[in-house]
Amino acid sequence: MVQGTGSNVGKSLLVAGLCRVFARRGLQVRPFKPQNMSNNAAVTADGGEIGRAQALQARAAGVAPSVHMNPVLLKPQSEIGSQVVVQGHVVGTVRAREYQFWKPRLLEAVLDSFGRLSDEADLVLVEGAGSASEVNLRAGDIANMGFARAADVPVVLVGDIDRGGVIASLVGTKAVLDEADAAMIKGFIVNRFRGDPALFDEGMRIIAERTGWTAMGLVPHFADAVRLPAEDGLGLRRAGTRRRNASVVIAVPVTPWISNFDDLDPLREEPGIDVVLVEPGEPLPVDAALVLLPGSKTTIDDLLYIRAQGWDIDLKAHVRQGGQVLGLCGGYQMLGQRIEDPFGIEGEAGRSVEGLGLLDVATTLTAKKHLEAVTGVTIPDGTPLSGYEIHIGQTSGPDASDRAFARLDAGRLDGAVSADGRVAGTYVHGLFTDDRQRKRWLERLGAESSGLAYEALVDDILDRFADHLEAYLDCDRLFAISAR
Template sequence: MNAPRAPSAPPRALMFQGTGSDVGKSLIVAGLARAYTNRGLKVRPFKPQNMSNNAAVTADGGEIGRAQALQARAARVAPSVHMNPVLLKPQSEIGAQVVVQGRARGTAKASEYQKLKPSLMAAVLESYGKLRAEADLVLVEGAGSASEINLRAGDIANMGFCRAADVPVILIGDIDRGGVIASLVGTHAVLPAEDAAMIRGFLVNRFRGDPALFASGMEEITRRTGWEALGLIPFFPDARRLPAEDALGLDAAAQAKPEAHIRIAVPLLPRIANFDDLDPLDAEPSVEVLRIRPGTALPGDADLVILPGSKSTIADLEDFRRQGWDIDLAAHARRGGRVLGLCGGYQMLGRSIADPEGIEGPPGRVAGLGLLDVETVLAGEKRLVAVTGMASGAPFSGYEMHMGVTEGPGRSRPFAQINGEGPEGAVSADGRITGTYAHGLFADERQRALWLATLGAAPSDLRYEEGVEATLDALAAHLELHVDLDRLMELAGG
């Protein structure tokens, strides 16, 4: 007979909230997920509510925030809809699309969503329970600021969740933006006592300089709050090598590239989505990705213009025209320049976009940019699927995430052949204008090499996906050095 197994330790959980948005919660959770996974634990990331148009397709056929997909990758598990049960995807003036456990439930304006939130807690707790049942450790990420007491009623993202699920909290402050002592102590001051009691300790992120100079600052925060100091985390410059959660990351200063000779222009649309499509190009030493902001013309010397994905294609097309970018793009095409439309950008390149059901706003039909002989109708079920196939003679892998069907004579010259499905996308008669629903093309070395060769760049030795893995390992090692991971595990046990 086999000896009886000792009962396993009960699953543990810890929630990471921030004094504000963009203090590094997503990155810290990803790094901790990799660090604890490297220690042999089964780790699951979880974010009750996220707001982002940068989404990922999950193995179970839904969508979640891209940050949770990265955290799942850090934990070396497939992403699941239960890792981000409520996803808000901002659209136009009609508000945000509400995605629950991977599936769209409709749209809501901010005031309407505040009334809807309490009804979503059951789905949040159900998803959390599923992850907790399969993990040794669940790392929970909060949303926005822990001190938003104006949104506390019905909260499912921060204190409302941790109180309902009885999960202890670690609060993160960002010293790089200044005022970190005030932000941490101020959070303690404004929180109701019952909420403040859920916070067990704090981390100070993005420190630069001599840590000894802030030792008294850490002590003062503890003295004023009673919270335990768990780590002073130095700035991690390689964070830029990981996909950004939010479009605010697009404003980061570009890295100097003295060897770059290929210029790719990308107009920054107000509702840009899945912008991590650009990251592998950014990593190429021979490529300069020019993010074109409103009020700036598309450069006349660009080798390629990419129209990125959009959460609200018709509204972004209107903004595109408002900036005069339609005129710039037409001139670029007349000069023989190359254009690539990804997802929403593909829809914009066609002759028209119809929205008969009012999915993005009032029902109607608008003229497209007319560079591809196709038309799009926004109707039917949202397509969320991983895809593989052949494009321009090279294999590729990626994913689709879109509403709508695109048809027309231009489809007789497809961009790709999808395995098991057939032709996809469209290419102009001269081969210079391309549209596709496939995201993730440039993360595939084979496709990226083909596109760069077409633009006149020599092959590079960049292995983008390997670089992401190496960065996650480096981040884990960074946190092992500067955060008390053993104490975090003790606190996670409650």
Template sequence: MARALMVQGTGSNVGKSLLVAGLCRVFMRQGLRVRPFKPQNMSNNAAVTADGGEIGRAQALQARAAGVAPSVHMNPVLLKPQSDIGAQIVVQGRVFGTARAREYQGLKPRLMAAVQESFAHLGAEADLVLVEGAGSAAEVNLRAADIANMGFARATGTPVILVGDIDRGGVIAALVGTKAVIDPQDARMIRGFIVNRFRGDPALFSAGMDIIAERTGWTALGLVPHFDEARRLPAEDALGLASSPRRPGKPLIVVPVTPRLSNFDDLDPLREEEGVEVRFISPGTPLPADAALILLAGSKATIDDLLFVKSEGWDIDIKAHLRRGGRVMGLCGGYQMLGRFIDDSAGLEGPPRRVEGLGLLDVETRMETTKRLALARGLLVQNDVPVEGYEMHMGVTTGPDTARPFALLEGGRTDGARSAGGQVSGTYLHGLFAGAALRRHVLAQLGAQASAFSHEAMVDAVLDRFADHLEAHLDCAALLHLADAGKGM
């Protein structure tokens, strides 16, 4: 049985995902076979595994940090929100069904079997499994059927480290308060704590660390300073959306932010390019008239996001942009929005309906129950530029403009569509901007010059620097010792 250690948080967005990624790299560099694991994740930013399943984007990054290929077992339960109260449920990489929040609570006991099966699978091939919790460890109202935090820790005997975020304030209350409200047996699973994202002189918080340790009885494992380069790593939550720095005089790429925006990490490589500016446009703001490219990103609820685009008046802005000679590109759900209609008569994303699209491509999309999940590579049809990415969609798009495909894929399949003049294009491929040749082509169309940097190499370099950062500020030997101690639980 592999050693295991679980990282839980006092709340969402306290840095659990990144800490697990950094620790994966720390212990991988020590020669250990490390595997990341998250029992239950809620995210619309997902990645495709080599065996045709999907997991949360954070677990894909953690797998990269551990030096292994992503596996569906690293995130056995993935929830992809489609509304404020409902989500698609993915179990071990495959669509299980959909459920409202209240219905999902009743499903959790059935899903625990898949969670434990995947955990055992990873444990059989690893020296160390680093487990990430979800949300807050103090969600005592949901504790009865929990599979993501203390329910998992208790069921598997996995010791827990609790993380608090000092940057948001109230970290002493958050950590001590967690001890106060959770069940005493759950509290005994917590062996230590980490205070994350500190800014300033660490000596000023030494008394704070002592107070937390005294009030909780947990070991202080480290005060981690803010790591600015974290913004360069793929974000899983839309809270992590960030435009590139302002670059006056450079071509502007704008991305409208819709409520169910997904796979927005597709844009990360473009944000790193010095030759363009990427700007995310919030609701209530018109699309800038000086944009060179409007990019419609993916969506987990395409029709709802399409209707949102129209309600914001962005459809009018997009058509004015085209009249000025600008370009429009749609990725996955954004591609579907560009067509004449989206037909969801089966009600896969909400109530059964057929909705008029933006009408910028002569195509139509029909939603189907089968979800396509596959890695893909091929050539851009226009000039044989190599393209590589992955597909993750439930729609099938047909129509005259697909006769001018975006890419020709291996195996003879085509992908996407282009308008007759080439101003508008759409593709189902995610992750394609990571390829330097494709970025160079897109930027050249905008009158900009791409750099020669490798996005993949940059991500690995940042992970290494973050691992160095953690080694300098955490007691990593103590963390490993706690994982060792947990084997006998």
């Protein structure tokens, strides 16, 4: 089990890289995260949803994602509450304080899923959540030491030197853990080092001496890690400046409950595209050829946020001036005339909110979540598409029935297009991951396609990251610990 001294220390990518390392050695490897909190989700082959980080880890291991790889997924819907997904399916919505009482009964599902994966694998690589040192949350814990103890899984602790204070964070974790929890930790990793690794030899010695844990390696910064699909909003705002030589600007308003924003990643890889994240208080850039509204975990609240920022006015001006708009999933719902919430899916029952009015459709939020991998073609050009749907709600209206966005192989229509063709919406995520669709959109916007094969790029980065870990981690010792 890979635990961390804090959030965003690189646990997810380390597990992905190690999945690729050991899969290349011929082992049957499975990733596992007992509890995840993320609005970036993926649809699994067995008809559920898990955190996108576990889907990437499954890919690194060379296996299809399963609901058992992330048996408890929390999808934040407000500052104090989350939707709870257990073994791939929604079981309710809970406030943070109430969730503490859910944990003991969720442990049964967690151990069931872990057992299923263990039965089919040579090696299960477990990712912890947040910080191992959150001893104030230790009672009923299912994500870190509570799981490690219940499943009797050895732990390696990761600290991030790039954020500073790594010696204190690792030694301090040992200091606050109780004796039995600390005994589960068999080694430590220092991640994201920049510079000459020999300069931290003394630091590694001090940590080992103060904790009694074995040093498993000092991992230098791997720059291309940011190009892999991110788990949370920290990855959305990855470092970078505007591409002044790009031929096309795509503007993306950043809302509080944005979800599945890895839809943007393939566009960011295109040299002719400048993906501009529009932050609160900023206007939509006047030079944008396309405004893209991503998915949302809480569509109505994000719609009201867009209106509060004045982006609704900017959007209408953008369309009047010949610009294009594309809404994905929740973004598609926002583009319609109204969103109705008769059952209180996103808050108070009976709420009805005026949409952005750029598509002649309306959406009713329903209790049943639609989860499905899809293929088909866009209308009228016949360009193939592949992706997945993960949404709540049904959308209908003239722009959907008369001018659907796509015809799916499942025998139904998807999405809608405005009469002038400038505004479109679809429930299909992963649209731009499909090289054929991305090429079509680039041509439509006046940019040249680079010929990028995006899926091959992701696999190449995973392979190079695995090489990186093989060079700097004691992978043989890590495996020996797991096979004790």
